[in-house]
Amino acid sequence: VDSHVHIESSMMSPAGFAAAVLPRGTTTVVVDPHEIGNVLGLRGVRYMLDATAGLPLRVFVQAPSCVPAVPDLETAGAAFGAAEVAEMLSWERVVGIAEVMDYVGVLEGEERMTGVLDAAHEADTVISGHCPGLRGRELAAYLVAGPRSDHEVENHQELLEKLRLGMTVEVRDSSFSENVRATAWAVEKLSGVPPNLVACTDDVYPTDLRRHGHLDHLIRSMVAAGIPPLDAVRTATLHGANRHRLHNLGTLAPGRWGDVLLVESLEEFFVDEVFVGGRLVARRGSLVDALPRASVPLEEENTVHLTPPPRPEDFVLRSSRDRQEERLRVMVLEPDGTRGLTTLTFPVREGRVDISAHPGVCLVAVLERHGKGGRRSLVPVRGLKLKQGAVATTVAHDSHNLLVVGRDPEEMVVAARELAQVAGGVCCAAGGEVVASLPLPIAGLMSPLPLEELAPRMDALNEVLHDLGMDYREPLSPILGLALPVIPHYGITDRGLVDVDRQVVVPVRAG
Amino acid sequence: VDSHVHIESSMMSPAGFAAAVLPRGTTTVVVDPHEIGNVLGLRGVRYMLDATAGLPLRVFVQAPSCVPAVPDLETAGAAFGAAEVAEMLSWERVVGIAEVMDYVGVLEGEERMTGVLDAAHEADTVISGHCPGLRGRELAAYLVAGPRSDHEVENHQELLEKLRLGMTVEVRDSSFSENVRATAWAVEKLSGVPPNLVACTDDVYPTDLRRHGHLDHLIRSMVAAGIPPLDAVRTATLHGANRHRLHNLGTLAPGRWGDVLLVESLEEFFVDEVFVGGRLVARRGSLVDALPRASVPLEEENTVHLTPPPRPEDFVLRSSRDRQEERLRVMVLEPDGTRGLTTLTFPVREGRVDISAHPGVCLVAVLERHGKGGRRSLVPVRGLKLKQGAVATTVAHDSHNLLVVGRDPEEMVVAARELAQVAGGVCCAAGGEVVASLPLPIAGLMSPLPLEELAPRMDALNEVLHDLGMDYREPLSPILGLALPVIPHYGITDRGLVDVDRQVVVPVRAG
Numbered sequence A, B: 001v002d003s004h005v006h007i008e009s010s011m012m013s014p015a016g017f018a019a020a021v022l023p024r025g026t027t028t029v030v031v032d033p034h035e036i037g038n039v040l041g042l043r044g045v046r047y048m049l050d051a052t053a054g055l056p057l058r059v060f061v062q063a064p065s066c067v068p069a070v071p072d073l074e075t076a077g078a079a080f081g082a083a084e085v086a087e088m089l090s091w092e093r094v095v096g097i098a099e100v101m102d103y104v105g106v107l108e109g110e111e112r113m114t115g116v117l118d119a120a121h122e123a124d125t126v127i128s129g130h131c132p133g134l135r136g137r138e139l140a141a142y143l144v145a146g147p148r149s150d151h152e153v154e155n156h157q158e159l160l161e162k163l164r165l166g167m168t169v170e171v172r173d174s175s176f177s178e179n180v181r182a183t184a185w186a187v188e189k190l191s192g193v194p195p196n197l198v199a200c201t202d203d204v205y206p207t208d209l210r211r212h213g214h215l216d217h218l219i220r221s222m223v224a225a226g227i228p229p230l231d232a233v234r235t236a237t238l239h240g241a242n243r244h245r246l247h248n249l250g251t252l253a254p255g256r257w258g259d260v261l262l263v264e265s266l267e268e269f270f271v272d273e274v275f276v277g278g279r280l281v282a283r284r285g286s287l288v289d290a291l292p293r294a295s296v297p298l299e300e301e302n303t304v305h306l307t308p309p310p311r312p313e314d315f316v317l318r319s320s321r322d323r324q325e326e327r328l329r330v331m332v333l334e335p336d337g338t339r340g341l342t343t344l345t346f347p348v349r350e351g352r353v354d355i356s357a358h359p360g361v362c363l364v365a366v367l368e369r370h371g372k373g374g375r376r377s378l379v380p381v382r383g384l385k386l387k388q389g390a391v392a393t394t395v396a397h398d399s400h401n402l403l404v405v406g407r408d409p410e411e412m413v414v415a416a417r418e419l420a421q422v423a424g425g426v427c428c429a430a431g432g433e434v435v436a437s438l439p440l441p442i443a444g445l446m447s448p449l450p451l452e453e454l455a456p457r458m459d460a461l462n463e464v465l466h467d468l469g470m471d472y473r474e475p476l477s478p479i480l481g482l483a484l485p486v487i488p489h490y491g492i493t494d495r496g497l498v499d500v501d502r503q504v505v506v507p508v509r510a511g
Helices: A013-025 A034-040 A042-050 A082-089 A103-107 A110-121 A136-145 A156-164 A181-190 A206-211 A217-226 A229-243 A409-422 A449-466 A477-480 B014-024 B034-040 B041-052 B082-089 B103-107 B111-122 B138-146 B154-165 B180-189 B207-214 B215-224 B227-244 B409-422 B451-467 B476-478
Strands: A003-007 A030-031 A056-063 A094-100 A126-129 A168-172 A196-200 A260-263 A273-274 A279-283 A326-332 A337-348 A362-369 A378-382 A391-394 A402-406 A426-430 A433-439 A490-493 A496-499 A503-507 B003-004 B028-031 B058-065 B095-098 B124-128 B167-170 B197-200 B261-265 B271-275 B280-283 B326-334 B339-351 B362-365 B376-384 B389-395 B402-406 B425-430 B431-439 B489-494 B494-498 B504-506
Touching: A003 A168, A003 A196, A013 A206, A013 A217, A013 A449, A030 A229, A034 A042, A042 A056, A042 A082, A042 A326, A056 A082, A082 A110, A094 A110, A094 B504, A103 A110, A103 A136, A110 A229, A110 A326, A110 B028, A110 B389, A126 B215, A156 A168, A156 A181, A168 A181, A168 B124, A181 A217, A181 A433, A196 A217, A206 A449, A217 A229, A217 B197, A229 A362, A260 B402, A273 B124, A337 A378, A337 A490, A362 A409, A378 A490, A378 A496, A391 A409, A391 A477, A402 A409, A409 A426, A409 A433, A426 A449, A426 B451, B003 B167, B003 B197, B014 B207, B014 B215, B014 B271, B014 B280, B014 B451, B028 B227, B034 B041, B041 B082, B041 B180, B058 B082, B082 B095, B082 B111, B095 B451, B103 B111, B154 B167, B154 B180, B167 B180, B180 B215, B197 B215, B197 B227, B215 B227, B215 B476, B339 B376, B339 B489, B362 B409, B362 B489, B376 B494, B389 B409, B389 B476, B402 B409, B409 B425, B409 B431, B425 B451, B451 B476
Parallel strands: A003 A030, A030 A056, A056 A094, A094 A126, A168 A196, A326 A378, B003 B028, B028 B058, B058 B095, B095 B124, B167 B197, B326 B376
Antiparallel strands: A260 A273, A273 A279, A326 A337, A362 A378, A362 A402, A391 A402, A391 A426, A426 A433, A490 A496, A496 A503, B261 B271, B271 B280, B326 B339, B362 B376, B362 B402, B389 B402, B389 B425, B425 B431, B489 B494, B494 B504
């Protein structure tokens, strides 16, 4: 039982995701369709249910609680309030409220979060949480408001405190971060795995899924960190089932649903055979039968609405013709992933800011793509390491507008137009043409390709990004998170440069 | 959290029960109002809810599943089928289906039990079980049908098997039986207390409640049997709350309901202070404030309907005037509590069987008292040890008709008429007058008296029974169970002598 997962992070359709994780031994997932919710609202959440009906993977959904992440600082495709959440909770297979990320809103009694939590209490449902760094009285206040779980922890002590307060801690080893070692440390302090420890994968890229696996990989990570194998398995079975009130799962016993894994060794946890509802569905890493294909109309829809089409001037910082130079605020990507700010002076030529004077600086554009007014922003960024070419993506957390990175407007236009053409995804342009492309036509987030075809394409794209100068392990990661207005201390949305701490848009021009 | 309790067994009103158990540290009870359900049907169950509204004791109710215990072999005041169960499940504070005792009906797919279980599945609610001696394939079949808990076990191995099959085992130390030692043995085999072990008191007489306590006594029993104190507490808190899906109970943490006990020592577990919802309700064995008194009309109602009033001839076994003797089937109460059968020859005088020839034989009469036809039966019984006088009771599991035991019809009439007079209860007659009386005017099962007054009256009644020859520790117990048509191998209902194994009524006349 995966207690918290965003299928969209796998970049596969729900059916493709199911085909990828079932042979790894994941038989039940509790899904937060937060990404597609930001793009398509209730239709997006509905899609996750429709596209998983009849699959052998048991898919339960939590109603996304924070769509959009920060209402006034970005333009998402939809907004969920109490009414939308109440409606989702009335749907079959919707089993709770997904990670309540806006903990500041919760603590301040902000209207949207209060309404969402009231709807959850009214339905007497599970409320999942997300509150990195929250401790002591503030954490207690958050718990009183309703959320009772978390996977975000900044350090070992915080994880232990959360367990001790009866919170469900979701042990995680995702493509972005892990809390497995902190968990192992806390488990030792508690002299054993408590019943409020469950397992989640949260976000796993297709590349990592193919290389490392899914919940099976998480169990191996836990065992490697010193958690006894049987206890590691319990977090991903009984504990998760209990947390989500799935009373027929998590125990191998008469009268329960017969989901069973056969493994050679609990320590190594390489899954040999997978049974769902008593039926063999996968053996030695492969499905026994192809999954049934549901026809879901939304999969044929182009959700990338760009009017007018991207133009070179979208990627040019203008100044006045009579200025020689311009002092601009520049977002700085630090090696630890936080985002700071500096001010640099750029030469101005014919009314256009010339960024070439600072070789470490790129431009980041965000183009609203949901047909909601078409705002477009442009902000200089240092630290991304892209030396030439351009990258465009419609996967841009959490509003998933079109985000384009580059140093040259012509290259940026090529990349952006390619995505309008293929209905979304990620692509690279260099030398005036598209050199790598990962089309994600389902909501601009997901591909219909199976893992075996998709993962190599993402590898290829990362390789191109390496060649263009981005020497990260996974160069896409910092790009896909640039638009998040909740990571300290800055972000870039279609509204412009967001000061996360003050929750305001600040002008790029510093002078 | 007491996971399974019949308030009626305390012989106190729900408010009296609450006043008695709160100072002992019981703050939540999951009640099976099975006894009053048999007397008054849905009105009786409704009464349990109405009479506990606003009390600091948290009272949740499970819908009784087997009213009456055996439909065709006794006359109860009501019968519950799928429709009644579904209705109860729609009421607030009704949190499941109470012990499904008719496991034979379940295994045979009998219509009533199938309907009741379907109603429970439809409501996705907790289904509690009761299946003494069931093992292996039959136990698996019972689990598949829905029930998932039990407190009835015939031996250690059975208890261990039930825990291993994921059943919730309710550890119990009631006035009638205990499984604490079997539990301690199983816990050792499992190397620890599993999460599916919860605590219940089931049936506790006022006398035992006063002498030994309630859940506090059970925790002391568990600790004495070798279960670690913290684990013993967990069964009666977290585990019970989880089992009954009471997600705000069982954990001392922000956002949960603040039910807290202060004890000097976890081992001795004498409760010093009791907080409910954060408010101090009891200290050093006494309530801080008197409980609010709800006015519940049903408490003023006489539910003992006997038309015509009991007559001497109800207690005379007739024969024909021309017979000299009669061979009769005689139920035999064995020292271990089972009930066998023998055949004895009795002299007949003037058409009346004379039982005085067999000093160890009493007569047991059951008079239907719900206004449902007024059947009356009379059966000779050996082994009750009552040498003189008569005992009458409207507490006669499970249908709670009027049951009278005696050797002399005149004494039996006196006892029976007394109960018609006081609206039910238990009383003793000797020498032509009532010598001890425990009026239970609420449904013929419960008294409005507080524990401090009720328990001494029951002690006095037991003492009289001792004097009349019944040298049991608690002489009332064998009498109150005589009418149960589910204890091997015989019982006595208003229909007559019931062969429990064959589930038929057999005639008293053997010849």
